Amino acid sequence: MANLNVISICGSLRKGSFNRIVMNLLPGFAPEGMQIKEAPPFSEFPLYNADIQNSTGFPAPVQTLADAIRAADGVIFVTPEYNFGIPGALKNAIDWVSRLQNQPFAGKPVALQSVSPGPVGGARVQYDMRRSMVFLDALTLNKPEIFIGNCAQRLDDKAGKITDEPTIGFIKQQLAAFAKFIAAHGAKG
């Protein structure tokens, strides 16, 4: 199996984030040949303003994230849902990189996961992400979907582990499907 270099982007910034816990576990659930590394941060991006872009150019952290996305074979978003949608900070990061020439998400295989203390598991944020990704001409994996709802029952956040075996099984399934998807549709054959 070819070596696949995938980057992961967490939609939450807080240290104890449930989404971060899951994101950090992904390398251990990945199929053979897939490496998953966290993408460079977006926490220092200014709020998007075209005047910045036109005066001093794209901020360095924006370029860094864009380069990492371009270089990756695929991108996995692991994100919470804020106010029935995409966390503003994550959306702001997407807004910035979307403005670059050689827009990094074009043709890029993307997978989505979300973790939530509530029962809906982040469905709204994922369908919103899909919508933005369509506009950016990314290739978003359809199935399986990963909505980790009622996460208090599925994670041991102190230990940083997923305690629910079926959840682990679904994640492994998705990552394996993502590997196949990238091989079939990604830029590198």
Place this chain on the structure above:
Amino acid sequence: MDVSDNQVNVLVVCGSLRQNSYNAALARALPGLAPPGMALTAGPPYHTMPIYNHDIQDATGFPADAVAWADAIRAADGVIIVSPEYNWSIPGGLKNAIDWVSRMKDVPFKEKPILLQSCATGALGGARMQYHMRQCLTGVDSIFFGKPEVLVTFAAKKFDEKTLALTDQPTIDIVKQQLAGFEKFVRRLNGKK
């Protein structure tokens, strides 16, 4: 302008930060198009809020700009959001501000009458942003004005190239109609005669 107790006080929030924004231009045009019973104020800045991080909230509390923005929204009888559409959705900066204030004990958007407007250089006029905004603020229990909708398509043709004054008559007419409708809507909801 006569500011009386009986006026409907509306806060205007603009989703674009750039100087020559069409959405900002539309926001500036609103006072001239508003009914006499409506007073409009521009919202305090939100672009200086840090990126939302719960750890900040726990460590040093809510940022001053978030508190000021929330206070202004709470004090208003209604809020008009004039925003572009970024990547088929809400600009991240504006969403970040909403995320901050949504975490406060007394969420300012709760039961707040909201009016939406958007300008875009293309044919959809910011529609996708508006429907996402409805989704987003429904999550915090806002109450949305329905019709008429204001979706300013092909915005470049509708504002003066130099001054960015709104020049398109049909747009002027629909905005006037919408603002008049919003005043009635707010009065009805707030029990203001």
